[in-house]
Amino acid sequence: MSDKHSPKHSSSGPAGTSRQASSAEEQTAAVVSVDTAGGAMEPSAVPATAQSGQLPGGPDTLLRKIFTGSGMVSVLAVLLALIIGGLLIASTDKQVATTSTYLFARPTDFLAAVWNAATRSYIALFQGSVFNPRGNGIASQFAPFMETLTIATPLITAGLGVALAFRAGLFNIGAQGQIIVAGILAAWVGFALELPMGLHLLLVLVAGIIGGAFWGGLVGLLKARTGAHEVILTIMFNYIALYFLRYLLNTPAFQRPGESNPISPILDPTAVYPQILGSQYRLHLGFLLAIAATVLVWWLLNRSTVGFEFRAVGANPKAAQTAGINVSRSTILVMAIAGGLAGMSGVAQVAGTEKVLTDGVAATYGFDAITVALLGRSTPWGTFAAGLLFGAFRAGAVQMQIQTGTPIDIVLVVQSLIVLFIAAPPLVRAIFGLNPRRRKPARPATSREAATTGGAA
Amino acid sequence: MKNSLRASFKRGSMAGVATLGASALLLTACGAAPEAGSTSTEGASDYTGCIVSDSGGFDDQSFNQSSYEGLKKAETDLGIKVNQVESKTNNDFEPNLRAMVSAGCDLTVTVGFLLGDATKAQAEANPDSHFAIVDFGYETPIANVKPIIYDTAQAAFLAGYLAAGTTKTGTVATFGGIKLPTVTIFMDGYADGVKYYNEQKGKDVKLLGWNKEAQDGSFTGDFEKQDVGKQLTQNFLDQGADIVMPVAGPVGKGAGSALKEAKAAGKDVKLIWVDSDGYLTAPDYKDIMLSSVMKTMGEAVENVVKEDKEGSFDNTPYVGTLANEGVQLAPFHDLDSQVPAELKSELDQIKKDIIDGKLKVESAASPKA
Numbered sequence: 074m075s076d077k078h079s080p081k082h083s084s085s086g087p088a089g090t091s092r093q094a095s096s097a098e099e100q101t102a103a104v105v106s107v108d109t110a111g112g113a114m115e116p117s118a119v120p121a122t123a124q125s126g127q128l129p130g131g132p133d134t135l136l137r138k139i140f141t142g143s144g145m146v147s148v149l150a151v152l153l154a155l156i157i158g159g160l161l162i163a164s165t166d167k168q169v170a171t172t173s174t175y176l177f178a179r180p181t182d183f184l185a186a187v188w189n190a191a192t193r194s195y196i197a198l199f200q201g202s203v204f205n206p207r208g209n210g211i212a213s214q215f216a217p218f219m220e221t222l223t224i225a226t227p228l229i230t231a232g233l234g235v236a237l238a239f240r241a242g243l244f245n246i247g248a249q250g251q252i253i254v255a256g257i258l259a260a261w262v263g264f265a266l267e268l269p270m271g272l273h274l275l276l277v278l279v280a281g282i283i284g285g286a287f288w289g290g291l292v293g294l295l296k297a298r299t300g301a302h303e304v305i306l307t308i309m310f311n312y313i314a315l316y317f318l319r320y321l322l323n324t325p326a327f328q329r330p331g332e333s334n335p336i337s338p339i340l341d342p343t344a345v346y347p348q349i350l351g352s353q354y355r356l357h358l359g360f361l362l363a364i365a366a367t368v369l370v371w372w373l374l375n376r377s378t379v380g381f382e383f384r385a386v387g388a389n390p391k392a393a394q395t396a397g398i399n400v401s402r403s404t405i406l407v408m409a410i411a412g413g414l415a416g417m418s419g420v421a422q423v424a425g426t427e428k429v430l431t432d433g434v435a436a437t438y439g440f441d442a443i444t445v446a447l448l449g450r451s452t453p454w455g456t457f458a459a460g461l462l463f464g465a466f467r468a469g470a471v472q473m474q475i476q477t478g479t480p481i482d483i484v485l486v487v488q489s490l491i492v493l494f495i496a497a498p499p500l501v502r503a504i505f506g507l508n509p510r511r512r513k514p515a516r517p518a519t520s521r522e523a524a525t526t527g528g529a530a
Numbered sequence: 531m532k533n534s535l536r537a538s539f540k541r542g543s544m545a546g547v548a549t550l551g552a553s554a555l556l557l558t559a560c561g562a563a564p565e566a567g568s569t570s571t572e573g574a575s576d577y578t579g580c581i582v583s584d585s586g587g588f589d590d591q592s593f594n595q596s597s598y599e600g601l602k603k604a605e606t607d608l609g610i611k612v613n614q615v616e617s618k619t620n621n622d623f624e625p626n627l628r629a630m631v632s633a634g635c636d637l638t639v640t641v642g643f644l645l646g647d648a649t650k651a652q653a654e655a656n657p658d659s660h661f662a663i664v665d666f667g668y669e670t671p672i673a674n675v676k677p678i679i680y681d682t683a684q685a686a687f688l689a690g691y692l693a694a695g696t697t698k699t700g701t702v703a704t705f706g707g708i709k710l711p712t713v714t715i716f717m718d719g720y721a722d723g724v725k726y727y728n729e730q731k732g733k734d735v736k737l738l739g740w741n742k743e744a745q746d747g748s749f750t751g752d753f754e755k756q757d758v759g760k761q762l763t764q765n766f767l768d769q770g771a772d773i774v775m776p777v778a779g780p781v782g783k784g785a786g787s788a789l790k791e792a793k794a795a796g797k798d799v800k801l802i803w804v805d806s807d808g809y810l811t812a813p814d815y816k817d818i819m820l821s822s823v824m825k826t827m828g829e830a831v832e833n834v835v836k837e838d839k840e841g842s843f844d845n846t847p848y849v850g851t852l853a854n855e856g857v858q859l860a861p862f863h864d865l866d867s868q869v870p871a872e873l874k875s876e877l878d879q880i881k882k883d884i885i886d887g888k889l890k891v892e893s894a895a896s897p898k899a
Binding site for chain 2: 201220224316319323331332333334335336339355422426427428429431433434436437467468471472474475476478480481485
């Protein structure tokens with residue numbers, strides 16, 4: 074298990090095992106992408122090129138090394154995303170459309186309009202997610218950053234759940250359903266029971282985690298006992314959870330007295346997370362719990378026996394079984410823990426930001442969590458960082474929409490492009506022609522690669 | 531050889547296309563530049579009207595779109611500035627509303643009951659800003675929020691009577707998107723209209739898809755899946771219905787296409803649209819569009835903006851009724867000849883009776899205000 078020494082170099086479970094057969098070039102790419110992990114992580118101590126040995130094909134000149142290195146690729150990825158995104162934004166801009174009608178009479182107008190449209194949008198994105206210099210006082214200038222942290226909270230916990238399952242070789246698509254079930258239980262405890270301060274919130278949290286763990290654990294149980302595939306199970310469990318929630322919201326027990334809209338009563342003040350930095354920010358206690366969860370998952374994976382078993386099962390279930398590891402138990406346990414983590418997201422929703430239960434309680438967090446986990450290369454801190462990045466995008470989208478009038482769909486397209494380019498360095502290198510020239514498809518070096526990257530996922 | 535020939539041919543045609551495209555661009559780009567220093571001469575009003583959608587977005591062919599169009603109309607008619615923001619998920623409501631308030635909106639229109647809590651919170655935190663919420667009313671009024679709500683059952687009653695009076699098979703149908711009060715109120719009114727027709731005429735026209743007493747019926751489960759609406763409609767047709775009223779936003783198009791197919795197969799079927807005049811907004815189904823149950827949300831939004839701009843904002847709910855033409859039965863357009871004159875005069879009489887209060891149309895979802 075080389076994982077302990079270089080946690081960032083592990084590829085996620087199912088993909089990692091099949092990668093052993095792939096070409097050396099892909100190996101390099103994987104290592105590079107692992108190193109950048111969304112550009113949000115600190116670079117690896119050892120440059121990717123050094124880890125993967127000689128680049129396949131082409132002489133390794135210094136210049137070539139610089140341009141194919143991971144740092145350069147990250148920079149190019151962001152640059153490319155910004156350019157394409159900028160053009161997209163410009164294409165929807167009114168001023169650009171107007172000036173394009175007299176492009177040849179005065180081309181400077183057109184170019185200025187394109188430049189303005191693009192830069193204004195990116196400035197708005199930054200001001201909406203990190204720092205707004207126009208705010209009154211330091212508190213409101215940093216309000217966007219607090220909003221980023223708030224939105225990142227459920228993404229981080231759900232992402233951790235998905236990442237943990239990945240490491241045990243399970244493709245957990247079920248975060249959405251786990252969030253919903255957790256939300257149902259947590260919300261019900263929150264609005265139906267009357268309990269003293271402290272105890273009430275604790276019970277809400279416990280109910281949510283149990284709900285998520287139950288929903289996830291059930292998938293683990295079915296997989297362990299019957300061999301049913303977890304992807305099918307989790308997708309179907311998502312539907313079951315969603316439609317069950319919709320049914321519940323149509324029953325009087327989950328509606329406000331005297332109303333028949335499918336929306337639950339507001340949670341009691343004793344049942345919601347306190348706002349940790351005052352009432353001007355939405356940032357709530359759930360964020361601190363998300364940090365704690367990240368530490369916990371890190372410890373679990375890297376320092377505990379259970380985590381070692383998870384990783385062993387993820388790397389090779391048959392070998393793990395031969396070595397005396399109870400694979401069934403590991404499968405159930407890892408899914409339950411993953412569900413519990415997603416459950417924390419459900420609690421963050423109903424007790425943190427929404428304070429009510431609706432059928433949109435899970436938003437798209439369950440699916441975004443998969444991207445977050447992949448972007449974070451299934452490592453706890455990588456997931457944390459990817460969650461922050463996604464949170465920043467979501468928070469910035471509002472300002473991008475309002476300040477510049479860019480349609481929200483274009484905003485999301487631009488953001489998805491950025492993620493795409495960050496997550497797929499080979500694509501960027503192909504576009505810039507930086508891919509190492511292919512001379513021989515496979516090289517003996519592959520076996521060494523496999524040992525360091527394909528192993529304990 | 532063949533391949534390379536084809537490749538070069540392809541390249542040639544591509545070049546042709548490119549030349550064509552470029553020349554098209556050239557032609558459109560040849561306009562004269564405006565005088566330097568000329569500024570856009572938009573209305574000089576400082577008033578800003580804003581709108582926050584729910585997750586349906588401004589192209590939902592339903593209340594988000596109507597409200598948005600109302601505000602856009604106010605932009606041209608009243609020369610105000612407009613700010614809009616779409617919510618993708620329920621999580622976006624609060625940040626979006628906050629951003630609107632801090633962007634200096636004088637009046638912010640929010641759409642739908644899901645935004646009720648967020649609107650309330652922002653209204654209470656910003657007593658100087660004004661808000662209007664479409665399709666939702668508060669039990670205890672808030673000083674700076676004006677609800678825009680509709681007694682849709684009144685117009686739907688007319689539609690039910692019309693359907694019962696026009697059906698050839700003696701069976702009519704309706705279905706909804708999601709079981710929300712703003713949806714079931716259509717179905718309640720429709721059901722009552724059919725029932726009233728049966729009582730008046732001693733007939734037995736059957737209604738499929740909604741049972742007012744049980745408050746239960748057919749729903750597609752969302753406002754997106756047109757194929758489910760099509761399936762439901764085909765079921766209704768198989769059970770003998772010939773007029774269908776889908777209350778499901780864009781899913782109504784699914785019903786429309788099922789009915790069109792049935793018409794192509796020789797059946798005499800008709801569609802009743804909701805929210806807007808379908809003859810204008812869903813012209814694909816012109817030839818089967820009997821009528822529409824309209825909620826004139828755009829006009830209401832524009833009016834609220836106008837009042838607020840003139841300084842006469844108040845928080846009494848605007849309730850759209852037949853009397854103030856907030857809800858209406860649309861004209862019959864192409865199918866006018868298929869509605870007997872007698873039925874038309876009866877509909878006029880019923881409308882008058884409802885406005886005078888002689889005829890009460892009640893629904894569990896009716897606005898209480």
